[in-house]
Amino acid sequence: MRPTIVKDNHALPSNLTILKFGGSVLRDAQAVHSAAHEIYRYIRRGEKVIAVVSAISGETDALDAMARDIGGSQNAPGKASLLRLGEIRAAALLALALERVGVDARAVDPAEIDLRAEGRPDDAGLCGLDHGRLAELLEQHDVLIVPGFSGVLENGQPALLGRGGTDLSAVYLGVALKAKRVRLIKDVDGLYAGDPKSDANPRRFDQINWQDAREICGQSIQGHALEYAQKHNLCLEIAASARRFDTRIAPNASLSHARADTRKLKVALLGFGTVGEGVYAHLVRHSDLFEVSGILVRDAAKERDSAAPAHLISTDAGEVFATRPDIVVEMIGGVDAADAFIQNAFFGGADVVSANKAVMAANFDVLQAAAARAGRALRYSAAVGGGVPMLESLDLAREESGVVAVQGVINGTANFILDRLAENCPFDDAVREAQEKGFAEADPSADLDGDDAAAKLCLMARHGFDTPLRASQISMESLSDLSQDRIDAARDAGKVIRQISEIRRDEKGALSASVSLKTIAADHYLAGAKGEQNRLVIDGKNGQKLALRGKGAGRWPTAEAVMADLLDIHRLRGQFEETVSVRAAEPACA
Ligand code: NAP
Ligand code: HSE
Numbered sequence: 362m363r364p365t366i367v368k369d370n371h372a373l374p375s376n377l378t379i380l381k382f383g384g385s386v387l388r389d390a391q392a393v394h395s396a397a398h399e400i401y402r403y404i405r406r407g408e409k410v411i412a413v414v415s416a417i418s419g420e421t422d423a424l425d426a427m428a429r430d431i432g433g434s435q436n437a438p439g440k441a442s443l444l445r446l447g448e449i450r451a452a453a454l455l456a457l458a459l460e461r462v463g464v465d466a467r468a469v470d471p472a473e474i475d476l477r478a479e480g481r482p483d484d485a486g487l488c489g490l491d492h493g494r495l496a497e498l499l500e501q502h503d504v505l506i507v508p509g510f511s512g513v514l515e516n517g518q519p520a521l522l523g524r525g526g527t528d529l530s531a532v533y534l535g536v537a538l539k540a541k542r543v544r545l546i547k548d549v550d551g552l553y554a555g556d557p558k559s560d561a562n563p564r565r566f567d568q569i570n571w572q573d574a575r576e577i578c579g580q581s582i583q584g585h586a587l588e589y590a591q592k593h594n595l596c597l598e599i600a601a602s603a604r605r606f607d608t609r610i611a612p613n614a615s616l617s618h619a620r621a622d623t624r625k626l627k628v629a630l631l632g633f634g635t636v637g638e639g640v641y642a643h644l645v646r647h648s649d650l651f652e653v654s655g656i657l658v659r660d661a662a663k664e665r666d667s668a669a670p671a672h673l674i675s676t677d678a679g680e681v682f683a684t685r686p687d688i689v690v691e692m693i694g695g696v697d698a699a700d701a702f703i704q705n706a707f708f709g710g711a712d713v714v715s716a717n718k719a720v721m722a723a724n725f726d727v728l729q730a731a732a733a734r735a736g737r738a739l740r741y742s743a744a745v746g747g748g749v750p751m752l753e754s755l756d757l758a759r760e761e762s763g764v765v766a767v768q769g770v771i772n773g774t775a776n777f778i779l780d781r782l783a784e785n786c787p788f789d790d791a792v793r794e795a796q797e798k799g800f801a802e803a804d805p806s807a808d809l810d811g812d813d814a815a816a817k818l819c820l821m822a823r824h825g826f827d828t829p830l831r832a833s834q835i836s837m838e839s840l841s842d843l844s845q846d847r848i849d850a851a852r853d854a855g856k857v858i859r860q861i862s863e864i865r866r867d868e869k870g871a872l873s874a875s876v877s878l879k880t881i882a883a884d885h886y887l888a889g890a891k892g893e894q895n896r897l898v899i900d901g902k903n904g905q906k907l908a909l910r911g912k913g914a915g916r917w918p919t920a921e922a923v924m925a926d927l928l929d930i931h932r933l934r935g936q937f938e939e940t941v942s943v944r945a946a947e948p949a950c951a
Contacts, residue, residue, distance in 0.1 A: 373496050376408045378542045381509065381531035384415040385548040386602055387451055392417070393458040395646065399546060399602050400504055401925055404464060405742070405750035407757045408541070409499050412466075413509045413531040414455055416447025421510075436483040438518035441511060445471075445519050448508030448527065455506050462921040463748040463894070463912025466504035471512050471519075474498070476530070478512030478520040485520035486585065487512050487533040495538065507534065525583030532586040536593040543590075543597050545582065550601035551608030552578050568609045603650060605932035626931055627654040629681050629711070631702050632692035633674070635799035636716050636743070638667045639920030640690060640927075650931055654684035657693070657702075678702060682709055688930055690923060691715040694803050696723050703728055707735035712934075714926040716919055718744035719807070722819035722832060738933060740926035745817045747773060748918025749895050749911035755825035762903035764825040768863040771817050773893030773914030774800045774808035775840055775860040780892055782848050783857065800893045800914040811837035811876035814862040818874050822864055825899065828872055830864070835874040843878060851880045857888045 459466035477489030509527025535543035571591035600607035689706035732739035781791035822830035895913025912918035
């Protein structure tokens with residue numbers, strides 16, 4: 362292979378993770394949702410992600426058979442044009458899955474970034490890339506999805522990269538873009554000496570060098586990809602989706618660990634409404650990691666979107682807690698009952714994930730103390746921003762330089778209603794639509810009057826400013842007081858009304874916070890939040906502004922954040938259960 366052709370020298374992000382999803386993990390179309398969880402894990406750390414995808418399992422073989430059936434030359438560009446379609450389809454499906462949760466993702470055809478191939482159309486290598494175009498796309502989007510396995514020849518025709526060629530696509534991009542991490546997601550959590558599926562006691566490599574990996578892993582990583590990584594001193598991670606363990610392919614020593622089997626965790630769901638049903642669907646797809654032990658509802662006879670086995674559903678909290686869950690997910694809303702259930706969960710030794718900003722804001726210190734006393738985790742990412750990782754971003758900004766102000770649209774229902782009112786929809790109809798779509802709180806006056814946004818600000822104050830803030834300290838303006846004249850005047854002036862929530866720290870260090878209705882220019886960043894979307898601008902002490910956007914309400918964005926907390930807890934528990942703790946010294950990598 363020739364050295365990389367660099368077409369442009371645009372700035373590339375320093376926090377780029379490349380995740381490669383192979384056919385062994387994209388077992389069917391629904392598996393793209395699991396890939397979305399893995400991507401979301403890095404997005405909420407503030408990283409940019411390029412997801413390089415193989416075709417859904419079996420599709421390349423089916424396309425290959427189709428090509429043979431039709432005839433023609435088997436190493437011609439025509440066959441490459443057909444076989445690359447599997448990866449393109451997988452990329453489009455993953456883009457849809459990310460769109461559902463509100464992650465800003467874009468599928469990119471190899472031709473668009475001039476991912477240049479050289480060699481035979483059925484067995485080519487990669488030799489060039491339009492860095493400028495990629496950098497531009499990475500500036501515009503949080504995630505790019507690149508179909509692996511193919512590139513574009515100098516004459517513009519497609520070429521395939523040989524069996525396992527998606528590994529090469531990921532490694533090539535990792536080298537060319539100086540990615541912080543290149544992680545190849547497989548169906549096993551690393552490289553093993555022996556077959557982890559059949560051996561009783563296989564040994565997983567914690568770290569292994571490229572040469573040994575080539576000898577040991579046989580066909581599970583493409584040889585050309587390993588060669589290219591070694592040549593460019595690129596470290597690789599071999600991992601399974603949602604698992605804690607991995608194997609690092611890097612220079613130096615090769616160490617092996619005994620296999621650390623991670624226990625399946627029992628999860629009790631408190632609440633089976635908009636959010637609860639979404640979380641349940643994800644847990645069912647991850648039955649290798651989680652087992653739903655019970656579901657608490659108010660009305661067991663209620664008709665629901667999804668069917669959960671009747672024996673799991675109960676109106677008796679005692680019965681649900683008696684299943685001795687490892688994790689309790691609280692999604693009932695409100696303060697008093699939720700508080701009692703969360704404390705009970707800690708008392709019983711469970712970790713807690715909550716989507717409930719009302720209880721977290723009202724009883725923050727008490728609940729944190731209860732978690733600390735019990736030595737258990739308390740996570741509540743979904744409570745603020747739906748699928749937009751607002752609390753995580755505030756943590757990062759606080760750690761980096763400190764935060765001086767935040768300003769945003771942080772209530773999806775209010776934003777949705779404001780957009781509908783501007784379209785002349787009657788107020789009551791707009792509220793009903795927001796309820797039907799699952800955006801509104803059980804009592805929508807919390808959305809309309811600003812209480813929901815105020816509770817979120819209280820949590821933001823903890824994460825961004827490390828300072829307690831009570832809802833009673835926040836001034837609020839209600840949507841119910843908004844006059845038709847003001848709506849009409851804004852529209853006539855080409856402006857929009859937004860419910861804007863903000864916190865500022867003054868020179869003396871005191872916080873002031875408000876939830877108010879502001880008429881802003883249509884090209885204002887916050888005006889760009891449409892429907893249930895949320896947007897946030899974080900002003901750092903270092904003068905930098907961090908802008909976030911995505912879906913702030915609804916089943917799938919919220920369930921994604923809950924799932925991210927659940928998977929974090931799963932990995933956290935795996936860490937403590939790891940039987941051997943020897944780790945190789947971190948090697949120097951490219
Ligand atoms: P929801 O659709 O109204 O569902 C609430 C669920 O909790 C229902 O299944 C209900 O049972 C059950 N429930 C309520 N009170 C209960 C009690 N005292 N005992 C037992 N079960 C009880 O609400 P949701 O929209 O899923 O919201 C759940 C939580 O997530 C809230 O804290 C909300 O603020 C938060 N959240 C929601 C969103 C969103 O977009 N919806 C986004 C972020 C955060 P029945 O079904 O039998 O009535
Ligand atoms: N009711 C809330 C909203 C749900 O509309 O923003 C998300 O927290």
